[in-house]
Amino acid sequence: MVRVGFVVTRRTKQNILMSTPVVISGSLVLGLLISYVIIWITMGIDIISFFGTFYQTITSYTGLLEPFVFLAMIGTAITIGFYGSFWNVGAEGQYVMGMLGAIFLTMFSPLNSIFTQDNVLLATLTKVVVVIFGGVLGAFWSLIPGALKAYAKVTEVPVLLLMNYIAYSISDYLTAGPWKGKYTYGYIRTDQIPESARLTTIPGLEMLRYEVLAAIVLITVFAYVLLEHTTLGLKIKFLGTNPVALKSSGYDDKVVTLLTATLSGFIAGLAGSLRLLGYDFRLPYNIGDGKTGFYGYTAILVAWLSFRNIRYVLISALIVASLNSFGYRMQMLLKGLLPPGLSAYAISLVLIGVTLVVYTIVRVLKEYSIKLVIKT
Amino acid sequence: MMEILSWFITALAPAYIVYTLTSLGNLLIERSGILNIAIDGFFVLSSAMSYTYAILISQYLGPGELPTFLSIALTVLSIALMYSIFTSLITVLPVSQGAIGLSFMFAGYGLGAIVGNIGRLVFSIHRVRVDYIGMTIESSVLAYIFIAIVVTFIHVLLYRLKLGVFIRAVGEDPRVASQVGVNVTYIRFLSGLLGGSLIGLGGALFTLWRIGGWSQGQGLNHGWFAYAISIAGWRFPLLVAPISAFFSSLYVLSPHLQSIGLPVEVSTIVPYITSITIMALVSAIPKRSRVFTDPKALGREFFREERA
């Protein structure tokens, strides 16, 4: 009788072929190939259209800028969570909460009057307050599953995902109810925020805003310093890898869990308020229907590709931004070949899911060697 | 009064069977130490798959009970196979269960949309008629009987038979289990196969009975509702059954909250908030008996040569 078995051993020498950049790019290529096979089987798209579209996507870099900055910001947020084993799949909801916070302060709070005056300095300062308030709401939204994890030992993943939908529903309730706009041409949505509350476009880079650029720089530097040079960052790393060691060094793992959740949610919330002030200007109804661009979900891939290494977040964000745009371009360019109702995001999800699986497996091969043994 | 009651019993049956089977499937998989983060993706996929199978088979055989049955069987088979690959992969490789689970969840969402839309495409061209399962007293009674049988079977399997001991052993401590000669991969493959069948069956019945049709995004989060039920039932079959009845009633009744003046956005989040609340309450209760505690190896990487 022939039987097979797997022998898994930890590598004693690091394989040069398995350095992080090789692992990332290799998984990307392999992931694309497998995705292609799936898409070919289900929809019969030929290989030239598939990879031709991909080539077009990565060469039109200006189109990538906008998804890139948001994926980088939210990706950083989720990465901080990952360091502490807080699997923040709820960044989408925190992002929406950030949007709600921003529109609330600019439109429905006393601060609204500042934006109708002509005081540029005051308006700028208030914008900072508005952006930060969005972060605070995001932090609050993330703190609920964080507290449930720390004090009731509830797995955070389902809670975070369910919380995303609660955030969507709150947004829809407000948009259709108390915050419903007057000048919307019959659409259900809020009115637009005042001109003076909006962010400033960078001439020549129409898809960027000065404030967003400043934010991405600040967030990147902050995250790097936090994780590489502070005691809090070190505590988060211990929380993520051995909470018992954290406890026996005299720190409260529950408190560190709360801090990790707060920081992660805060940055995701910042991205939401920046988005509203810089790009969307209002809240649409049925926001969960793709109107967020699903950045909060897609950024999970960014965090996963740069797994617990803050240095790789920007490059991962670029890769994921390309994959994401790829899905949208396929839908635009291959319209006749795809089932008509199919959303672009569905294609992106297959690409993302498959690439993630491949990457996760290749990462294992980096550390372990796996042999198939046939026994007779 | 009798009318309301019989309406409720028929309306509850499809929801009850869907959530109970799916959470029992989840329970089997998690009792073997696999963190089933992929559940929602697989649920969405099986929901879409059963629709497209039904369309394609009905196109050839014409509408009737047989194509419906065949598409359910095919969905169960496909999802069971995919789940067993998923659970074996996690066991053979010392890999982060959360990461692989999330990846499968995303891929499941995407594939579900693609597969379902293919069915839609065929439907829009050929106008195929599919025989969905009817909301009758007969089918409801059958459903309750079926649930009772499955719950009993899973309970006996887990706590009275050797296979159950193996499943719980690899869920508690796969390293020790492997040391005494248990083939951990094989056992987790089996629990993926069994659990996956139940989840696939749940997803198929969701489309072919509870909803009676398919649209993109269908089933999203309902896998999580089932997940919440199995956690709330402490992953214990005899406890999952009544808790699922409570949750299912809530899901069936929550749309009707609008008629008492609640905005639609509020009534839709009732199941979400209930799921979170119940998970929190149940997890916080100290468990007195070993049969209720979380499997110790749940979500942990398995590497046999780890130096303890």
Add this chain to the structure above:
Amino acid sequence: MSFLGNQTVLRISNIVKKFPGVVALDGVSLELYSGEIRSLLGENGSGKSTLAKVIAGIYSPDSGSIEIEGRSVRFTSPADAIRYGIFYIPQNPSLIENLTVTENILLVSKSLGLLTKVDKVREIVNEEVSKLGYQIDPDTEVSRLSYTQKQIVELVKASLLGAKILIVDEVTTYLPKVVRESFYRYMRHMKDEGRTIILITHKISEAVEVADRITILRSGVVAKTLEREEFDVDLIRKLMFGERALPTRKEHLENYTLASNRREKVELARLDNIWANDDSGNIALRGLSLKINRGEVLGVAGISGNGQKELAEVLVGLRSIKRGHYYLDGAEVTNRGVKAIRTAGVGFIPEAPLYYSFSGDLSLVENVAIASSNNFLIRWGSLATKVREFMNIYGISVSSPKALVKVLSGGNVMRLAIARELELSKKMLIAYNATRSLDEMFSETFLNTIRMLARRDNIAVVYISESLDEILAVSDKVAVISSGKIVGLFERESVDRETVEKLMVM
């Protein structure tokens, strides 16, 4: 010897097994015969356990071959080895804590199909246990059994399986005499039936007493195999430790006794009627009281699983106290958390530093920083210098302070733990089975350091260990723990080994 003897049942050739940072087996070849008790002898880290795990199919060798009765075999899992009749009993019983005795035994009963009813096996279990002369309720959860009872269940498993080759890995070391005897009896009985037993131990006396042949391992190679008539304790010692001269324990003992008598005793910490649960929620400490004095080594002796782990955790603040009071340095610290205790100057050296003290996925310097950095910003430079010092002083062999802790060998991890924690022990040191993964030489050095710490720096040391030899060598006072209570307390002058042993198994 009977005609069954001297037939080769197992031949291993040139086995090499490497772990990150250490070569555990460096070309081991060995032949085992039917009807013999073979002892594998070697100090900690010599590779004897790794070799056993290779034979049992738990580890896959990097190279080399295994032959059973002349047939070349390749194991990819322990199930393969069991199929060939090889059964391994490790030091920590391989039982699943949350399952019952019956369920655990069911796991190894190959002959029964997957759809067998659990109830069917209960009778078989009852019968086998009583055959060995013991009584254990087959429906008890394993987590409620004592260490000794667990090892008896292991023996039942082995006998049910009808093992051809039985590997016993340091099992007998911590068993009470009566049970140890029944283990030996069982082994001799197996031997008479023509089977093979591999007895792994680091105790020379035990090997000499029971084995037919002794194979001595040193640094991953076979130093020599001795026949029964060649057994000689001095020769064996030399083969085990090489030419290194070992200080005998007696000398230390005497030096030390002189010094310790001179000082008056000042209380540093006190446990008052402490009750605490173990991880499964069973009561582990039942009204334990203990006084800990400055400048004194307090040894806590006992058989594994009698509350030592929980006592260590209570002392460092990791385990919550259900009832009772814990005073430290004049203040009550009952359930005040680890920080309150650690900042008072308490160091903790546990038996498993990768579980309690370190994160294997982080670097040496990060693992030192977590315990000593109090500022918001970490000064990596000065910490790296400190880690390099640790590496030099304690002989930790690793490429750089930035290497991950998980690439260190078990012994090196323990050295790092000792280095870090000794520095933190300003007032008290809690050591719990601290020498388990250390080699004999470094253990001696460590024990000396502890004595010095108490004597010179007036630090209180709580030395919890399963090794009575060590406790007797190092302690000023010996407390005996049994079933979560202190059942005896002796001054160094009045301690008597036999009395302590009796109390331990009470």
